[in-house]
Amino acid sequence: MSNPPSATATQAPAGSAGSAAASASAASAAIAASAVVPEAAAPATSAAAIICSDLRKNYRDTVALAGVDLRVERGAVFGFLGPNGAGKSTLVKILTGLVHPSGGQGEVLGGKPGSRAVHRRLGYLPEQFRFPQWLTGRELLSLHGRLMGIEAEAARLLDLVGLGVAGDRKIGEYSKGMQQRLGLAQALVGDPELVFLDEPTSALDPIGRRDVRDILTHLRDRGMTVFLNSHLLTEVERVCDRLAVIDKGSVIAQGATEDLLQSPGLSVRVGELPQGSFEDFAARSWSEVAPPTYADGVITLPGVAADEVPAVVHRMVEAGLPVYEVTFARQSLEEAFVQLIREHHPGSDGRAGA
Amino acid sequence: MTDPGTQHPDSPRGLAGPHVAGTETASAAPPSLAEGCPSPARGPDGTRARPRRGIAAVGPRFLQVWYRNAFVFVKLWKTNLFPPLIEPYLYLLALGLGVGFYVSEIDGVDYLTFVAPGIIVTSAILQATFECTYGSYFRMSFQSTFDAIISTPVNPEEVSMGEICWGASRAALASGAIMVSLAAFGRLELIWAPVILALQFLVGMQFGALSLLITSKVRQTEYFNFFLSGIIFPAQMLTGAFFPLSRIPEVLQPIAWAVPLTSAIDLTRGIMLDRLGLHSLLELAYLIVATVVFMELALRNMRRRLIG
Numbered sequence: 001m002s003n004p005p006s007a008t009a010t011q012a013p014a015g016s017a018g019s020a021a022a023s024a025s026a027a028s029a030a031i032a033a034s035a036v037v038p039e040a041a042a043p044a045t046s047a048a049a050i051i052c053s054d055l056r057k058n059y060r061d062t063v064a065l066a067g068v069d070l071r072v073e074r075g076a077v078f079g080f081l082g083p084n085g086a087g088k089s090t091l092v093k094i095l096t097g098l099v100h101p102s103g104g105q106g107e108v109l110g111g112k113p114g115s116r117a118v119h120r121r122l123g124y125l126p127e128q129f130r131f132p133q134w135l136t137g138r139e140l141l142s143l144h145g146r147l148m149g150i151e152a153e154a155a156r157l158l159d160l161v162g163l164g165v166a167g168d169r170k171i172g173e174y175s176k177g178m179q180q181r182l183g184l185a186q187a188l189v190g191d192p193e194l195v196f197l198d199e200p201t202s203a204l205d206p207i208g209r210r211d212v213r214d215i216l217t218h219l220r221d222r223g224m225t226v227f228l229n230s231h232l233l234t235e236v237e238r239v240c241d242r243l244a245v246i247d248k249g250s251v252i253a254q255g256a257t258e259d260l261l262q263s264p265g266l267s268v269r270v271g272e273l274p275q276g277s278f279e280d281f282a283a284r285s286w287s288e289v290a291p292p293t294y295a296d297g298v299i300t301l302p303g304v305a306a307d308e309v310p311a312v313v314h315r316m317v318e319a320g321l322p323v324y325e326v327t328f329a330r331q332s333l334e335e336a337f338v339q340l341i342r343e344h345h346p347g348s349d350g351r352a353g354a
Numbered sequence: 355m356t357d358p359g360t361q362h363p364d365s366p367r368g369l370a371g372p373h374v375a376g377t378e379t380a381s382a383a384p385p386s387l388a389e390g391c392p393s394p395a396r397g398p399d400g401t402r403a404r405p406r407r408g409i410a411a412v413g414p415r416f417l418q419v420w421y422r423n424a425f426v427f428v429k430l431w432k433t434n435l436f437p438p439l440i441e442p443y444l445y446l447l448a449l450g451l452g453v454g455f456y457v458s459e460i461d462g463v464d465y466l467t468f469v470a471p472g473i474i475v476t477s478a479i480l481q482a483t484f485e486c487t488y489g490s491y492f493r494m495s496f497q498s499t500f501d502a503i504i505s506t507p508v509n510p511e512e513v514s515m516g517e518i519c520w521g522a523s524r525a526a527l528a529s530g531a532i533m534v535s536l537a538a539f540g541r542l543e544l545i546w547a548p549v550i551l552a553l554q555f556l557v558g559m560q561f562g563a564l565s566l567l568i569t570s571k572v573r574q575t576e577y578f579n580f581f582l583s584g585i586i587f588p589a590q591m592l593t594g595a596f597f598p599l600s601r602i603p604e605v606l607q608p609i610a611w612a613v614p615l616t617s618a619i620d621l622t623r624g625i626m627l628d629r630l631g632l633h634s635l636l637e638l639a640y641l642i643v644a645t646v647v648f649m650e651l652a653l654r655n656m657r658r659r660l661i662g
Contacts, residue, residue, distance in 0.1 A: 093501075096501075096504075096505045097504065097505065097661065098501055098504055098505070098660070098661050098662075099661055099662040100661055100662045114661065116507045116509070119505060119506055119507045120507050122505060123505075124501070124502065124505035125502075126498040126501040126502055126505075127498070128498055129497070129498045129499075129501075129502060130496060130497035130498065130499075131497075132426045132429070132497075134426075134429045134430055135425075135426060135429060139425070139429075143421075143422050143425060144502070144506070146418045146421060146422070147415070147418050147419070147422065147503055147506045147507075147508050148506045148507065149415070149418075149506075149507060186502065196505075
């Protein structure tokens with residue numbers, strides 16, 4: 001395991017809470033140089049990092065989880081979404097051993113959630129975690145290492161999250177973003193195989209979010225499994241390989257991120273159409289699929305796959321349509337999320353706390 | 355961890371496409387899947403071994419929780435040490451020198467000598483009580499510190515024991531501070547200081563455990579007012595700390611003796627005034643039993659509070 005070069009640490013200005021750009025470069029360099037997960041670790045006992053089967057939790061008369069089925073493969077960055085009160089935190093707490101389920105089965109890293117053997121290989125950043133303001137970042141990591149029963153590699157972890165030069169400053173002097181990155185470093189103490197992150201980017205500026213994205217991507221590249229619970233759908237969309245959506249205690253969708261994002265097709269902005277050209281194009285070329293539509297200077301072609309776009313544009317030009325702009329539109333995660341919630345609960349406004 | 359490329363031949367995308375509720379079921383759980391609900395492990399003889407709870411579940415990792423609190427405390431030693439060092443002196447000044455001026459003798463000794471053990475013990479219980487009520491509650495509910503700790507190999511019982519021991523440590527610290535001044539006033543023989551300090555640690559454990567038991571039940575800090583105003587402060591006043599128990603109505607005296615604090619004060623006074631006897635052993639036994647009971651209840655209820 002190599003330590004990042006000291007030069008990277010000195011690139012970030014000390015004491016600059018708002019110096020996200022400088023710290024970003026330090027973080028990126030640290031990521032490139034740092035080996036987060038040891039090459040040899042405990043043997044995998046299960047192909048999946050997390051398996052939930054009919055996992056249930058009731059709080060008296062309130063059903064928090066109504067039977068969750070979930071599978072997270074090892075090495076994945078997994079996004080977990082749902083409206084406020086959907087059961088996200090309950091599931092995370094069950095999987096981290098902080099809450100006992102009422103029923104069903106759960107497996108984390110091949111073991112029972114909450115068992116000491118699993119906790120040794122687990123990292124967790126709780127939501128709304130607050131640090132003792134008068135400790136330094138280095139001291140916090142050291143204390144957490146003692147709780148893990150190890151000596152934390154504070155310097156490496158601080159470099160990894162771009163806090164290399166701020167490690168000896170009091171946490172009270174950190175910006176919110178720096179504190180959040182410190183929380184991420186704390187979750188990585190002990191090189192866990194699986195890390196649960198509850199809203200790790202909520203207090204970060206755009207550059208800080210990009211830093212965290214880079215770190216998460218790097219962790220995945222090193223084989224670490226990341227379970228990301230986030231309200232920020234854009235972040236989840238960018239960083240997660242797979243995701244699940246939970247609503248009212250049930251997982252209503254899970255799968256590869258790109259598979260959950262439906263493509264509405266091709267959107268083509270055209271100039272003034274020659275008489276009958278659009279009708280001719282629509283009749284000749286696309287009668288076998290959902291027909292193209294024209295409105296306000298835009299022709300929409302549903303169901304067009306990405307590799308069909310060049311041929312479609314060629315046909316349009318051949319048909320005499322004045323093509324100005326071609327957009328291959330993909331549904332955003334936010335749109336997909338709202339659509340899923342609405343489909344699951346007709347009449348809902350899809351209000352997404354995610 | 356091995357290289358992901360070899361360790362995970364089935365990449366995440368190798369799974370089936372999106373799973374939408376109602377259209378596809380999740381992978382069946384393997385037979386070995388651990389029960390999410392309490393799943394007692396089986397012992398070598400095939401019988402189900404009951405998971406350890408309460409004091410039996412405490413391992414040495416509670417010391418790391420204690421160390422964490424101590425480390426944070428020392429970082430702010432100037433602020434943190436001021437109240438426990440100053441408050442007992444104010445009591446000494448007000449009661450020993452102020453009230454004592456008007457009381458020539460009480461229970462065969464001057465008032466300062468009489469009240470000194472009471473001040474030592476009440477200082478200890480207040481430190482332990484505040485640490486394991488407001489202090490623990492803030493760490494549990496507002497800072498999510500306990501969540502972060504429990505996600506490590508430290509279990510809930512060890513977290514609670516670390517908190518109780520830290521409360522007891524603060525109790526001993528406060529008692530030690532007042533004992534220094536009492537020694538200066540000639541009211542304490544130094545040879546007994548370690549014994550008295552150890553006794554105050556025990557008292558701190560007892561009130562720390564009782565306070566943590568309360569903490570495991572409250573949902574808002576305002577509820578601590580009932581505990582403090584309804585139990586701690588009356589107990590502080592009516593258990594012989596500042597005047598002899600003989601002054602309270604006889605009908606209430608058994609109740610006063612049922613409160614372990616009375617035994618703690620009487621035992622401390624017995625050590626300081628060389629009035630130990632067989633009753634002192636009974637008082638010590640009562641203190642230990644009460645401490646163990648409070649601790650067991652606190653650890654079990656905190657487990658319920660922390661992990662449901």
